[in-house]
Amino acid sequence: MGVSAPVNLAAVAADLSDLWNPRVVGRINEMLVKVARIEGEFVWHQHDDTDELFLVLSGELTIALPEAEVSLGVGDCYVVPRGVRHRPSATPGTTIALLEPAGVVNTGEAGGDRTAAVDQAI
Amino acid sequence: MGVSAPVNLAAVAADLSDLWNPRVVGRINEMLVKVARIEGEFVWHQHDDTDELFLVLSGELTIALPEAEVSLGVGDCYVVPRGVRHRPSATPGTTIALLEPAGVVNTGEAGGDRTAAVDQAI
Numbered sequence: 001m002g003v004s005a006p007v008n009l010a011a012v013a014a015d016l017s018d019l020w021n022p023r024v025v026g027r028i029n030e031m032l033v034k035v036a037r038i039e040g041e042f043v044w045h046q047h048d049d050t051d052e053l054f055l056v057l058s059g060e061l062t063i064a065l066p067e068a069e070v071s072l073g074v075g076d077c078y079v080v081p082r083g084v085r086h087r088p089s090a091t092p093g094t095t096i097a098l099l100e101p102a103g104v105v106n107t108g109e110a111g112g113d114r115t116a117a118v119d120q121a122i
Numbered sequence: 123m124g125v126s127a128p129v130n131l132a133a134v135a136a137d138l139s140d141l142w143n144p145r146v147v148g149r150i151n152e153m154l155v156k157v158a159r160i161e162g163e164f165v166w167h168q169h170d171d172t173d174e175l176f177l178v179l180s181g182e183l184t185i186a187l188p189e190a191e192v193s194l195g196v197g198d199c200y201v202v203p204r205g206v207r208h209r210p211s212a213t214p215g216t217t218i219a220l221l222e223p224a225g226v227v228n229t230g231e232a233g234g235d236r237t238a239a240v241d242q243a244i
Contacts (some may be wrong), residue, residue: 006198009177024168026219028201031153051150055131075179076128082128096134099150099221 009035010057012122013095020114022098022106023122032119034098041089045108052080052100059094063087131157132179134244135217142236144220144228145244154241156220163211167230174202174222181216185209 003015013035016023020042026033035057044064054061054072061072063080064087070078078087090096107115129147135157138145142164148155157179166186176183176194183194185202186209193202202208212218229237 004201006194006200008195008197009199012198015214025173025199026199026201028175029153029204031151031221033201048191053148053150053155055158070128072128073130075130075132077131077148077155078128079126079148082151091157099153100150 007033009033009055009097010095013037013057013097013109016095020106021116021120024119025122027102028103031057031099032102034100035095035122036098038088038090039092039094042087043107043110043112043114044085044087045110046083046085047080047100047104047108050101050104051082052104053098054078054080054088055099057095057097060091061094061096062089064089073107129155130175131155132217135159135179138217143238143242146241147244149224152223153221154224157217157244158220158221159177159217160210160212161214161216164209165229165232165234165236166207166209166243167232168205168207169222169226169230170203170205172223172226173204174220176200176202176210177215177219177221179219182213183216183218184211186211207222219227 016037022034022036056072063070124166138159144156144158185192
């Protein structure tokens with residue numbers, strides 16, 4: 001079998017110019033590793049069928065939850081449990097890695113014009 | 123529901139003193155996020171039922187594969203596909219994050235005295 005190359009998550013994410021448009025950079029079993037550039041406030045949404053892992057690569061990410069707010073700096077990792085409404089927001093220059101199964105829609109059940117193409121490659 | 127705290131992967135890994143003894147720091151669906159301090163050469167082994175993701179938090183990790191060798195620095199991420207024999211080795215001061223399903227034995231099918239407790243908490 002061929003050997004796929006290592007991916008530097010922060011470097012790949014730094015090359016992205018569009019916002020809130022996650023790109024797939026790897027796969028482990030049924031889960032996809034994605035990176036995204038984000039800034040400002042996203043929409044409230046939830047994923048009923050899966051947890052979602054966030055890892056901050058640069059900048060600052062805040063995840064608003066129904067009864068709390070979680071603040072994440074570089075290297076911080078947080079898992080939003082399935083079925084929990086959340087609204088990510090981020091300072092300019094923020095990049096993140098995401099881990100979630102293939103097929104997850106970024107806006108969850110909320111939909112709307114912030115919905116990105118599903119499982120888009122880099 | 124309660125809000126579990128964010129985890130800084132590099133900071134948690136830096137506090138580990140024992141080698142090749144992965145600790146669980148989070149869970150996403152059926153997968154566990156683990157951190158470990160590693161140094162020197164591990165044993166050749168494979169995991170027949172799952173891919174395994176490595177993310178370098180500090181130091182340098184080399185993954186020997188049957189017909190190649192992959193070198194990873196800080197922030198580099200690599201997935202060893204299921205069924206592929208591999209032998210990690212690392213420079214002193216190396217810490218990593220791992221992603222794999224619950225129940226995976228660190229030495230895979232090889233066993234032996236490098237086998238750590240399965241899914242041990244921090």
